[in-house]
Amino acid sequence: MRQVRLLIIVIAGYCIVYSLFEFGVGLPILYWPSAIAQLRMAIPEPAFRFGLQAIRDAFLIVHETKDLSAWGGMGFIIWHTAYFTVCVWVVLFLMSGPRLLRTAKAEAGK
Numbered sequence: 001m002r003q004v005r006l007l008i009i010v011i012a013g014y015c016i017v018y019s020l021f022e023f024g025v026g027l028p029i030l031y032w033p034s035a036i037a038q039l040r041m042a043i044p045e046p047a048f049r050f051g052l053q054a055i056r057d058a059f060l061i062v063h064e065t066k067d068l069s070a071w072g073g074m075g076f077i078i079w080h081t082a083y084f085t086v087c088v089w090v091v092l093f094l095m096s097g098p099r100l101l102r103t104a105k106a107e108a109g110k
Contacts, residue, residue, distance in 0.1 A: 003098065 038044050049057050068074060 065071075068077070071077070
């Protein structure tokens, strides 16, 4: 149980630090200035859609591109390749980690 408790503390700590970083740095420095500039434009690019039109556009508009810069460059490729390969295998490995075994004595004591 010590390992589980330690893991919970590490994960909770990471979540708190990451959330504080995003609210303190990510939103006000990285995202808000470009969003505010876009809202101040006479004709925003890309144009905003609301309601059913936004849902329709999400399902029907496709802009296929093989241009790496449109995807965020090589960093995007490296990050997603690692995330969807290495990280998946790590999670599968962690699922086979130590766990409490149920014995006949423990079941009889219930």
